[in-house]
Amino acid sequence: MEMKPTVMVLGTGRAVPDKVLTNADLEKMVDTTDRWIVERTGIRERRVVEPGIPLSELATRAALAALEDAGLSAADIDLIIVGTVTGDMKFPATACIVQDRIGAGKAVAFDLSAACSGFLYSLQVATGLMATAGYRHALIIGGDVLTSMVDWDDRDTCILFGDGAGAAILGPASGDRGLLATYMRSNGAHNQLLYNPGCGSLHPPTAQNVHEKIHTIRMEGRDVFRHAVLAMSEALQEVLSRTGMSVDDLDLLIPHQANLRIIEAVAKRFGTSLDKVYVNVDRFGNTSAGSIPIALDEARRSGRIGNGDTVGLVTFGAGFTWASSILRL
Helix, strand or coil: CCCCCCEEEEEEEEECCCCEEEHHHHHCCCCCCHHHHHHHHCCCEEECCCCCCCHHHHHHHHHHHHHHHHCCCHHHCCEEEEECCCCCCCCCCHHHHHHHHHCCCCCEEEEECCHHHHHHHHHHHHHHHHHHCCCCCEEEEEEEEHHHHCCCCCCCCCCCECEEEEEEEEEECECCEEEEEEEEEECHHHCCCEECCCCCCCCCCCHHHHHCCCCCCEECHHHHHHHHHHHHHHHHHHHHHHHCCCHHHCCEEEECCCCHHHHHHHHHHCCCCHHHECCCHHHHCECHHHHHHHHHHHHHHCCCCCCCCEEEEEEEECCCEEEEEEEEC
């Protein structure tokens, strides 16, 4: 049964680097081909930060664009959550750096780690805090600079990832517009299928383990693919059930942009055409927590969706984590 929403999206924004890394560029760096990459992932190019550009810069640009879109100032923001696994530093939180850069002096700010699920986890956490702590306006950001932890000699992983950030401003719902339902899950039993073993308390940085590239992404691709399809399908079905909807009731489905084959497999399970599914993985690759908010902002600003439209969001990330939401814009 659809419930009256309490929180809605007031504005969105995104920021991606200017530098484009194409499959042709990767052919010169590692043993791969454009055809091999496209057939397995659907990715043709991705955006990559220049050296010295941290996540906070992309997150700040996305936040300012979202504030402008919402018609609010930074002084109106009570809560800032940044979903990321590639913050500027171990501490302080990148959210605190963004808070300072945009001038949101009264906000409480913190980071949230859920890998590619970071934005949808942040959406649900922000919604709960707005209900219980009296926050009126929240800024949620999903973003990663995954190229900072890519092994450029590993052709199975280096082809997948790009950099970017997306943001949304949340505020009180209006009528039947807003967040209709959310769902989150995790399963830590599979934590060794997609992970970054280095630079934490288990393996602090040393000259030896840096040489061994322990700070880079490790992934069992086939296992991750299988779990991603199953988990995203389950999450989408659950959130639809919570609203009494079917996928046919959605004006657009925005899935995590990790791999075109995953997106196609989920769509096939629901019998829905790709015409109803937003895809930009071909242009940006997997931007992790930035994936869904970047796509949401693109879809809104291009006119693909507008006020009153119903949008499904579904994601899957390391941990494993997965989540889904339904929004009426």
